[in-house]
Amino acid sequence: MQFQIDWQKHPLIPAIVQDSQTGEVLMLAYMNKEAFEKTLATGYAHYYSRSRQKLWKKGESSGNVQKVEAIRLDCDSDTLLLQVEQTGPACHTGRKSCFYKDLQTGKSISEPLQNPQEMYEDV
Amino acid sequence: MQFQIDWQKHPLIPAIVQDSQTGEVLMLAYMNKEAFEKTLATGYAHYYSRSRQKLWKKGESSGNVQKVEAIRLDCDSDTLLLQVEQTGPACHTGRKSCFYKDLQTGKSISEPLQNPQEMYEDV
Numbered sequence: 071m072q073f074q075i076d077w078q079k080h081p082l083i084p085a086i087v088q089d090s091q092t093g094e095v096l097m098l099a100y101m102n103k104e105a106f107e108k109t110l111a112t113g114y115a116h117y118y119s120r121s122r123q124k125l126w127k128k129g130e131s132s133g134n135v136q137k138v139e140a141i142r143l144d145c146d147s148d149t150l151l152l153q154v155e156q157t158g159p160a161c162h163t164g165r166k167s168c169f170y171k172d173l174q175t176g177k178s179i180s181e182p183l184q185n186p187q188e189m190y191e192d193v
Numbered sequence: 194m195q196f197q198i199d200w201q202k203h204p205l206i207p208a209i210v211q212d213s214q215t216g217e218v219l220m221l222a223y224m225n226k227e228a229f230e231k232t233l234a235t236g237y238a239h240y241y242s243r244s245r246q247k248l249w250k251k252g253e254s255s256g257n258v259q260k261v262e263a264i265r266l267d268c269d270s271d272t273l274l275l276q277v278e279q280t281g282p283a284c285h286t287g288r289k290s291c292f293y294k295d296l297q298t299g300k301s302i303s304e305p306l307q308n309p310q311e312m313y314e315d316v
């Protein structure tokens with residue numbers, strides 16, 4: 071692999087997640103080295119939760135997993151772009167994308183596809 | 194405005210930048226309150242440089258400015274998505290997007306549209 075992430079310099083890097091079919095930006099999460107390696111090894115997106123301070127597999131409780139189609143690194147090698155096949159909604163509110171708050175109108179641009187309570191009822 | 198960013202809690206937040214026409218993810222940069230307000234006031238993207246520790250207008254030296262078409266905030270209100278009309282390349286390498294390093298093949302997926310030396314020759 072020609073391109074490397076300097077995990078010493080950047081122990082936690084942001085990963086932008088984009089729907090590989092539609093181009094819609096779904097969410098942003100953070101990866102440490104372990105999450106990155108787990109993502110490469112399994113083909114499914116894993117992140118590091120800053121609030122819970124632990125590795126998590128996206129969709130581990132909701133079933134809304136992300137199959138990784140491509141991983142791109144930026145020019146400075148400190149931000150990732152994941153292109154994924156998203157099962158169900160990416161957002162914990164039940165919306166397809168987390169970016170639903172339009173700051174210019176002050177309105178939501180999308181509604182939940184799934185009831186959040188149902189998404190996590192098996193937890 | 195119904196949606197607010199808590200600048201006390203998050204003095205610096207990541208802003209994903211997407212081409213409003215093609216959906217291509219162009220770059221990620223950071224905003225503080227001043228950069229965000231300057232962006233809203235002018236309609237052109239401004240960021241905060243962590244390395245130079247100062248406000249900058251995207252394209253101020255290269256001319257490759259970003260006219261902001263929409264600003265979306267995510268569910269946690271700590272990440273922005275800017276949809277922009279990008280003049281010229283967004284990347285300082287002269288490429289349209291900063292995300293040109295494909296980690297699975299180890300190859301660049303795009304070539305510079307512009308010679309970086311020419312982009313900054315007026316500086």
